Amino acid sequence: xxxxxxxxxxxxxxxxxxxxVLTRPLRPGVQETxxxxxxxxxxxxxxxxxAEGAQLLKLDxxxxxxxxxxxxxxxxxxxPLLFLDTENSxxxxxxxxxxxxxxxxxxxxxxxxxxxxxxxxxxxxxxxIELAIQNDVTLVALEMATFLKRYYxxxxxxxxxxxxxxxxxxxxxxxxxAENKAMESxxxxxxxxxxxxxxxxxxxxxxxxLVESLSSYKEKCNTIIFVSGYYATRYIGEMSRFHWxxxxxxxxxxxxxxxxxxCTSPRIMAVFKVHKxxxxxxxxxxxxxxxLNSEVIQAEIIGSRNWFLYLDNQLLVSLKxxxxxxxxxxxxxxxxxxxxxxxxxxxxESWTLLAAYLILADRNEGINPGIQLxxxxxxxxxxxLNQVPNYSKDKKGMNVPILIAQFxxxxxxxxxxxAHDKLTxxxxxxxxxxxxxxxxxxxxxxxxxLCSVAGTAFNKKLFLxxxxxxxxxxxxxxxxxxxxxxKIEIIPYEVLWQWVVNCLD
Amino acid sequence: MEEFRELVLLLxxxxxxxxxxxxDSTSIKQLPFWTAxxxxxxxxxxxxQMEPNARMNGxxxxxxxDHIQSRQRxxxxxxxxxxxxxxxxxxRRVAYLCWQRLAVLKTxxxxxxxxxxxxxxxxxxxxxxxxxxxxxxxxxxxxLRQFCALHDGNMRGFEKYCRLIAQxxxxxxAEQAADDEYCTFLFLQNxxxxxxxxxxxxxxxxxxxLQAYSCTTSAFTLNFYxxxxxxxxxxxxxxxxxxxxxxxxxxxxxxxASSPTKISAFSLSKALGWANLGQLxxxxxxxxxxxxxxxxxxxxxxxxQELKLTWLLHQGKYVEALELTKKLNLKNKYPEWPLEQKQxxxxxxxxxxxxxxxxxxxxxxxxxxxNCLPFRNLYLPEMSSANLDAQAALLLxxxxxxxxxxxxxxVANWLQHYLEWSEACAPQSRRLGALITTLxxxxxxxxxxxxxxxxxxxxxxxxxxxxSPEAAPEIIKIEQILDSLIRF
Numbered sequence: 001x002x003x004x005x006x007x008x009x010x011x012x013x014x015x016x017x018x019x020x021v022l023t024r025p026l027r028p029g030v031q032e033t034x035x036x037x038x039x040x041x042x043x044x045x046x047x048x049x050x051a052e053g054a055q056l057l058k059l060d061x062x063x064x065x066x067x068x069x070x071x072x073x074x075x076x077x078x079x080p081l082l083f084l085d086t087e088n089s090x091x092x093x094x095x096x097x098x099x100x101x102x103x104x105x106x107x108x109x110x111x112x113x114x115x116x117x118x119x120x121x122x123x124x125x126x127x128x129i130e131l132a133i134q135n136d137v138t139l140v141a142l143e144m145a146t147f148l149k150r151y152y153x154x155x156x157x158x159x160x161x162x163x164x165x166x167x168x169x170x171x172x173x174x175x176x177x178a179e180n181k182a183m184e185s186x187x188x189x190x191x192x193x194x195x196x197x198x199x200x201x202x203x204x205x206x207x208x209x210l211v212e213s214l215s216s217y218k219e220k221c222n223t224i225i226f227v228s229g230y231y232a233t234r235y236i237g238e239m240s241r242f243h244w245x246x247x248x249x250x251x252x253x254x255x256x257x258x259x260x261x262x263c264t265s266p267r268i269m270a271v272f273k274v275h276k277x278x279x280x281x282x283x284x285x286x287x288x289x290x291x292l293n294s295e296v297i298q299a300e301i302i303g304s305r306n307w308f309l310y311l312d313n314q315l316l317v318s319l320k321x322x323x324x325x326x327x328x329x330x331x332x333x334x335x336x337x338x339x340x341x342x343x344x345x346x347x348x349e350s351w352t353l354l355a356a357y358l359i360l361a362d363r364n365e366g367i368n369p370g371i372q373l374x375x376x377x378x379x380x381x382x383x384x385l386n387q388v389p390n391y392s393k394d395k396k397g398m399n400v401p402i403l404i405a406q407f408x409x410x411x412x413x414x415x416x417x418x419a420h421d422k423l424t425x426x427x428x429x430x431x432x433x434x435x436x437x438x439x440x441x442x443x444x445x446x447x448x449x450l451c452s453v454a455g456t457a458f459n460k461k462l463f464l465x466x467x468x469x470x471x472x473x474x475x476x477x478x479x480x481x482x483x484x485x486x487k488i489e490i491i492p493y494e495v496l497w498q499w500v501v502n503c504l505d
Numbered sequence: 506m507e508e509f510r511e512l513v514l515l516l517x518x519x520x521x522x523x524x525x526x527x528x529d530s531t532s533i534k535q536l537p538f539w540t541a542x543x544x545x546x547x548x549x550x551x552x553x554q555m556e557p558n559a560r561m562n563g564x565x566x567x568x569x570x571d572h573i574q575s576r577q578r579x580x581x582x583x584x585x586x587x588x589x590x591x592x593x594x595x596x597r598r599v600a601y602l603c604w605q606r607l608a609v610l611k612t613x614x615x616x617x618x619x620x621x622x623x624x625x626x627x628x629x630x631x632x633x634x635x636x637x638x639x640x641x642x643x644x645x646x647x648x649l650r651q652f653c654a655l656h657d658g659n660m661r662g663f664e665k666y667c668r669l670i671a672q673x674x675x676x677x678x679a680e681q682a683a684d685d686e687y688c689t690f691l692f693l694q695n696x697x698x699x700x701x702x703x704x705x706x707x708x709x710x711x712x713x714x715l716q717a718y719s720c721t722t723s724a725f726t727l728n729f730y731x732x733x734x735x736x737x738x739x740x741x742x743x744x745x746x747x748x749x750x751x752x753x754x755x756x757x758x759x760x761x762a763s764s765p766t767k768i769s770a771f772s773l774s775k776a777l778g779w780a781n782l783g784q785l786x787x788x789x790x791x792x793x794x795x796x797x798x799x800x801x802x803x804x805x806x807x808x809x810q811e812l813k814l815t816w817l818l819h820q821g822k823y824v825e826a827l828e829l830t831k832k833l834n835l836k837n838k839y840p841e842w843p844l845e846q847k848q849x850x851x852x853x854x855x856x857x858x859x860x861x862x863x864x865x866x867x868x869x870x871x872x873x874x875x876n877c878l879p880f881r882n883l884y885l886p887e888m889s890s891a892n893l894d895a896q897a898a899l900l901l902x903x904x905x906x907x908x909x910x911x912x913x914x915x916v917a918n919w920l921q922h923y924l925e926w927s928e929a930c931a932p933q934s935r936r937l938g939a940l941i942t943t944l945x946x947x948x949x950x951x952x953x954x955x956x957x958x959x960x961x962x963x964x965x966x967x968x969x970x971x972x973s974p975e976a977a978p979e980i981i982k983i984e985q986i987l988d989s990l991i992r993f
Binding site: 021022023024025039042043047048053070073074077078079080081082083084085086096099103106107112114116120123124139143146149150153154159162166173180183184187191193301304306344 | 510511512513514515516517519522525527579581583584585597598600601604605606607608611612613615617619620621625640644647650651653654656658663667670674681684691692695696800803
C-alpha cells in the first residue's frame with residue numbers, strides 16, 4: 001500500500017469537492033457549476049461569441065468577472081483534454097494512441113514527481129517507459145529514464161538498475177537532440193514556402209548544408225521524428241532543384257526506412273507519399289500520382305488539417321491532369337466539410353485559386369451541366385477579381401496564376417478594359433521579375449502569348465498567328481522540366497491557350 | 506469564443522468523459538489508507554460537496570478492492586485536483602502545471618487544434634522561462650517554432666524560437682552534465698569499495714569540470730553546490746561546509762525557481778557544519794530554517810524535527826525537547842510521525858523523567874506512554890533485530906539501571922557486538938569504545954561513580970560526530986547518561 005499511502009498526504013491538502021469533470025452530461029434537477037453550463041452550451045452551439053457567453057452567465061462581456069471566468073474555464077478544460085478517447089476512435093492509429101497515452105502519463109508522472117510521490121512516479125515510469133521507447137515518444141521516455149536513473153542511485157540504490165537507465169538516458173538524450181535538429185532543418189526549408197511559391201534557389205543550398213549537418217546523427221538515431229525530418233529536408237532540397245527523380249528516390253528511401261519500424265504511423269508516411277505525388281505530377285505521371293494521393297487521403301482523419309491539404313493536392317493534380325470531374329468532386333468534399341471554416345487563411349487562399357480554375361474549366365469544358373459549381377464552391381467572381389491576396393506579394397510565385405485566372409474571367413465576360421489591365425500587370429511582372437536566366441520558360445512564354453492579345457486588339461486570327469510558334473515551343477517543353485513551383489501552372493498552359501482562343505472573336 | 510469552441514468540440518468529438526475515472530470526496534475517503542484523522546480534516550469539505558458523482562460512488566467499494574484500478578484512478582484524480590490552490594508561486598507546483606500544460610499542448614498539436622495553441626504555448630513558455638524549466642522551454646519553443654514554420658510561414662517568429670532553443674540547449678547541456686556528475690558521485694558513494702578520500706577527490710574533480718559551464722540555473726547550481734559541499738564534507742572541513750552552504754542558500758534563495766525543499770537541504774548542511782564546529786545554537790538556528798523550508802509532514806520534515814529534538818536533548822534543553830515531542834505526537838494530519846521514531850523519542854523523554862531529570866506532567870506522560878518502547882524492561886536485543894540503532898539507543902537510556910543490577914559486563918559485550926555489526930562512524934565508535942571501557946571497569950569492580958567520572962573525562966576529548974543527520978544511538982549524550990548515573 002506504500003504507493004497508495006503517498007496519495008493521502010497529497011490529497012489531504014486539497015478541497016476534494018473541486019474535482020469536477022466538465023465533460024460529463026448535465027443532470028436534470030442538479031445545480032451545475034458555471035463551467036459545466038458553459039461547456040455544454042458551447043458543445044451544443046448555443047454560445048457563438050463572448051456576448052452570448054456572458055449573457056448565459058448573466059455577466060458583462062467586458063467586465064472583469066467574465067474575463068476571470070474565461071481564464072478559469074480554459075484551465076478547467078486542460079485536464080479533460082488529456083483524456084481524449086483515442087481507443088474507440090477509428091481516426092487514430094496505434095502510434096497516435098500510444099503517443100496520447102504517453103502524454104497523459106507524462107502529465108501525471110510529473111505531477112507525482114513534483115508532488116513528492118516518488119513510489120508512484122517510479123511505478124508509472126516503469127509502466128510507461130517501454131511503450132514510449134517502442135513508439136519513439138522520446139521526450140516521455142527520456143523524462144522517465146532520467147527519473148529512474150536518479151531513483152536507483154539516490155532513493156533505492158541499485159547499481160544494475162542505475163546503469164541500465166543511465167544507458168537509456170544517454171541514448172535518449174542523443175535522440176531528442178537529433179530529433180530537434182532534424183525538425184528545425186525541415187522547418188527551416190519549408191517555412192519560406194508556406195506563403196511564397198516562388199523558386200528559391202537558396203533553399204536548395206540551405207537544404208544541402210542542413211542535410212550534411214544532420215548526417216552525423218544519421219548513424220546513431222533512427223526515431224520516426226528524426227527520420228522524417230532528415231528525409232523531408234532532403235526531398236525539399238531535391239525538389240528545390242527540380243530533380244524530381246531524385247526527390248522520388250529520397251521519398252522511397254524514407255518510406256522504406258519508416259516501413260521497417262514497427263511503430264510507423266501511416267500519417268508520417270503520408271508526408272513522403274504526398275511529395276512523391278507532386279514529383280510524379282511534375283513528370284506527367286498523373287495516374288500514379290492520383291492513385292497514391294487517394295491512398296494518402298484514406299489514411300487521414302476526415303476534417304483534419306492534413307486531410308484538407310491532401311485534398312488540395314488531389315484537386316491540383318486532377319486539374320493538371322485535366323480530369324475536371326474528379327477535381328470538382330474533390331472540391332465539393334473540401335467546401336462541404338464542416339471544418340472548412342476553421343482552416344488558416346493561407347490554405348483557404350490556395351483553395352480559392354484552385355476553385356477559380358475549376359470554375360474556368362467548368363465554363364470552358366462544361367464539367368457537369370446539372371450542378372452550379374459556383375454555388376457549391378461559394379465562389380464569387382467579382383470578389384476574386386478584386387481581392388488582394390497574400391499571394392500578391394509572391395512575385396514569381398502564386399501571383400502569376402492569380403493574374404492569369406483573373407485575366408481569363410475578364411476575357412470570358414468580354415471586359416476587355418479590365419483584361420487589358422491584368423495583361424499590363426502580367427507584362428510588368430514578366431519584365432521586372434523574370435529574365436532568361438530565371439527559368440520559368442513555360443510561364444514566361446505563356447505570359448508573352450497572353451500579352452500579345454493586347455497587341456492584336458483581342459482578335460482571334462491575329463492572336464493565333466502571333467502565338468503559333470510560341471505554343472509549339474510550350475508544348476515541346478515538358479511540364480517536368482520547368483524550373484518553377486509545381487503550383488504555378490495549375491492547368492496546362494496549352495489548355496489555357498485554347499480557352500483564350502475560344503474567347504476571342 | 507472560437508478557441509474555446511475548438512477545445513470543447515475536440516472533447517465532444519472524442520467523448521472523453523467516458524474515460525475519465527476520478528474519485529470524488531465521498532469515494533476517496535473509503536480508500537483503506539485514508540486515516541481517521543484525515544477524514545476529520547476533510548469533514549467540512551464533504552459537507553459542502555457540490556458534485557457528488559453517483560456513478561463512481563456506486564462502484565466505490567468494488568474499486569477500492571482493486572489496487573491497480575484504485576491507483577490508476579488516483580493518478581487521474583490528481584490531474585483534476587489542482588484548480589484553485591493558493592500556492593501558485595510554489596516552484597514545484599509551477600513545474601508540474603507546466604508539464605501538464607505541455608502535455609495538453611502536444612495533444613492539441615497532434616489533434617490539429619490550432620486556435621488555442623499559440624496562446625497556451627506562450628503562457629507555458631513565459632512560466633517555464635521564469636522558473637528555469639529548461640526542457641519545457643525547449644519543447645514549447647519547438648512547438649511554437651513548428652507553428653510559425655508550418656502554419657503561418659512566419660519566418661521572424663521561426664528564427665526567434667530557433668535562437669531561444671539554441672540558447673536553452675546550452676543550458677540543458679550544462680544541467681545534464683551537472684546531473685550526471687551528481688549521479689556518478691552517488692553511484693560511487695553507494696559502492697562499498699570507494700574510500701572517503703577518493704570520493705572527496707571525485708567530487709572536487711567533478712566541480713572543476715562543471716566550472717567550465719557558465720550556467721546559473723537552479724538545477725545546475727543545486728548539483729554543483731551539492732558536489733562542492735560533498736568534497737569538504739568528506740574531508741570534515743566544517744568551516745568550509747558552513748561557507749559553501751551559505752553561498753548555495755543565498756544563490757538559490759534569490760531565484761523564484763528554487764524549490765524551498767532544495768534550499769532546506771543546504772540549510773541542513775549548514776546546521777551540521779555548525780554542529781560539528783561545536784556551535785549548537787547556530788546549528789539549531791540553521792536547522793530551524795531548514796525545517797521551515799521543508800514540506801510539513803514529509804519524511805524529511807520529520808527527520809529534521811528529530812534532529813532538532815536530539816540537539817535540544819544534547820544541549821540539555823529538556824523542557825523545549827518535551828514541548829517539541831508533544832507537538833509531534835499531537836500532529837494528526839496524515840502522515841503522522843513514523844511510529845518507530847516516535848516510540849524512541851517518547852522513551853527517551855520518559856527515561857529522563859524516570860531518572861528525575863525532567864518532570865513530566867502525568868497527562869503528558871500518559872500520552873507518551875501510549876507510544877513508547879518497553880524502556881522499563883531490561884533485556885538485550887538480538888543483533889539481528891530490526892532497527893538495531895534504536896535498540897542501542899534504548900539500551901543507553903537504560904544504562905543506570907543495568908549498572909545498578911550489576912550487569913554492566915553484559916551491556917559492554919552487547920555494545921562491543923553492536924559496534925561490529927553496525928555501521929557506526931569512527932568518532933561514534935571511539936565514544937562507544939570509551940563507554941565500553943567504563944562499563945568493563947565497573948564490571949571489574951571499580952566504583953561506578955569513579956568509573957563514570959573517568960568516562961566523562963575521556964569523552965570530553967572525543968566530540969560527538971554531527972556529520973550525519975541520523976541521531977541514534979546517542980539521542981542523549983553518553984556524558985549526560987553517565988552523569989545521571991553519578992546522581993542516580
